[in-house]
Amino acid sequence: MIRVNSGPSNGSRREFVANTLRYGVLGALAAAGALAVAKRRRLVREGRCMNDGLCLGCAAYRGCDLPAALHARQFSERNDHAATK
Ligand code: SF4
Numbered sequence: 001m002i003r004v005n006s007g008p009s010n011g012s013r014r015e016f017v018a019n020t021l022r023y024g025v026l027g028a029l030a031a032a033g034a035l036a037v038a039k040r041r042r043l044v045r046e047g048r049c050m051n052d053g054l055c056l057g058c059a060a061y062r063g064c065d066l067p068a069a070l071h072a073r074q075f076s077e078r079n080d081h082a083a084t085k
Contacts, residue, residue: 044060047066048066049066049068053068055068055069055072056072
């Protein structure tokens with residue numbers, strides 16, 4: 001008796017669905033990451049704060065020239081000098 005395979009088996013169909021979901025989720029995560037990076041770059045280019053003024057926890061703190069960061073650094077330096085006296 002000859003069996004004719006008319007379509008994908010259950011295993012390959014399941015693999016196809018699993019791979020579609022897996023790569024769909026990976027694509028969505030990559031797109032979300034790219035959007036976050038693009039937003040951050042746009043804010044920096046426009047000279048706007050990207051961390052709601054929370055300078056001490058901000059990744060850009062050391063190189064940031066925005067007024068909030070300058071003020072936070074001055075405050076920090078003043079406290080460092082006061083602590084060493
Ligand atoms: S260092 Fe401060 S002012 Fe600069 S982006 Fe970060 S939070 Fe905003």
